Amino acid sequence: MNKNDIKLIIIILIIAIMILIVIAISDNNKNTKKALIYYDNNLIKTIDLNVEETQEYTVEGYNGEVKIIVENGKIKVDEENSPLHLCSKQGFIEKNYESIVCLPNKIIIKITSDSQEQYDTIIR
Amino acid sequence: MEIKKISRLAMLLAISVTLNIIESFLPIFNGYIPGFKIGLANIVILIVIYVYNFKDVLIISILRVFLVGILRTGLFSPSFFFSLSGSILSIITMYLAKKYTKLSIIGVSILGSISHTIGQIIMAIIFYNLNMIYYMAFALIFSIPTGILIGFLAKEIKKTLDTSIEWQNN
Numbered sequence: 527m528n529k530n531d532i533k534l535i536i537i538i539l540i541i542a543i544m545i546l547i548v549i550a551i552s553d554n555n556k557n558t559k560k561a562l563i564y565y566d567n568n569l570i571k572t573i574d575l576n577v578e579e580t581q582e583y584t585v586e587g588y589n590g591e592v593k594i595i596v597e598n599g600k601i602k603v604d605e606e607n608s609p610l611h612l613c614s615k616q617g618f619i620e621k622n623y624e625s626i627v628c629l630p631n632k633i634i635i636k637i638t639s640d641s642q643e644q645y646d647t648i649i650r
Numbered sequence: 651m652e653i654k655k656i657s658r659l660a661m662l663l664a665i666s667v668t669l670n671i672i673e674s675f676l677p678i679f680n681g682y683i684p685g686f687k688i689g690l691a692n693i694v695i696l697i698v699i700y701v702y703n704f705k706d707v708l709i710i711s712i713l714r715v716f717l718v719g720i721l722r723t724g725l726f727s728p729s730f731f732f733s734l735s736g737s738i739l740s741i742i743t744m745y746l747a748k749k750y751t752k753l754s755i756i757g758v759s760i761l762g763s764i765s766h767t768i769g770q771i772i773m774a775i776i777f778y779n780l781n782m783i784y785y786m787a788f789a790l791i792f793s794i795p796t797g798i799l800i801g802f803l804a805k806e807i808k809k810t811l812d813t814s815i816e817w818q819n820n
Contacts, residue, residue: 531757
């Protein structure tokens with residue numbers, strides 16, 4: 527490991543920390559935060575994350591039912607049928623731009639606090 | 651290509667496929683952070699970049715993705731294309747870094763790790779239209795320890811290969 531490698535590592539760390547800071551700044555409007563659930567790239571459900579009590583939802587995935595739990599502004603996949611159970615191992619997500627991807631079930635959960643997502647279409 | 655080179659590249663290809671499969675049995679990194687793995691197969695790719703030329707690396711890398719696709723993940727599945735775009739972007743980056751920068755094998759390995767992730771993220775954006783910026787920050791941080799580990803292993807193995815008479819006697 528020479529000097530140039532250490533410079534490279536420092537540059538990478540600075541970029542990563544800058545990305546995290548930008549996300550933390552854009553993460554302030556908690557009230558409008560929503561989870562968008564996609565099946566096979568089609569939006570099938572929008573869940574408002576601004577809830578006090580724990581809520582359970584069930585959506586139909588490619589391999590059967592996918593159980594989703596929402597509590598306190600966070601969302602996670604609780605049970606699903608897939609070989610590695612990657613998306614239920616991932617646990618809760620809560621930040622803007624975070625996502626859970628369940629490839630075997632073709633389910634994608636994205637978090638957004640962008641108010642534009644409320645509109646069906648935008649005509650230009 | 652002379653026979654000795656063909657058999658050596660075939661052996662390296664077999665090692666890289668084996669490392670890839672061994673890695674899938676290591677439960678530590680399997681899933682708790684999605685998409686994060688050590689990338690043991692990259693040891694072989696790094697050695698091939700440093701010993702042979704770009705064409706050989708490209709052939710080894712693409713063949714490895716196809717073989718792993720047949721053996722494990724399924725040919726032409728989404729993870730096959732993720733792996734293909736990641737591998738191609740990472741070998742191009744590593745080759746350019748080796749040729750035009752003053753980085754050591756460890757720095758080249760870190761860049762390879764990052765560009766592998768970026769290649770996969772590009773595919774994720776094409777396939778699923780995801781905003782991966784959050785994931786990118788963690789991928790950048792994790793690429794440092796894995797890149798150092800892989801680069802260090804490749805350096806040590808290459809040192810042994812350089813001193814072995816069998817390897818030099820082309």
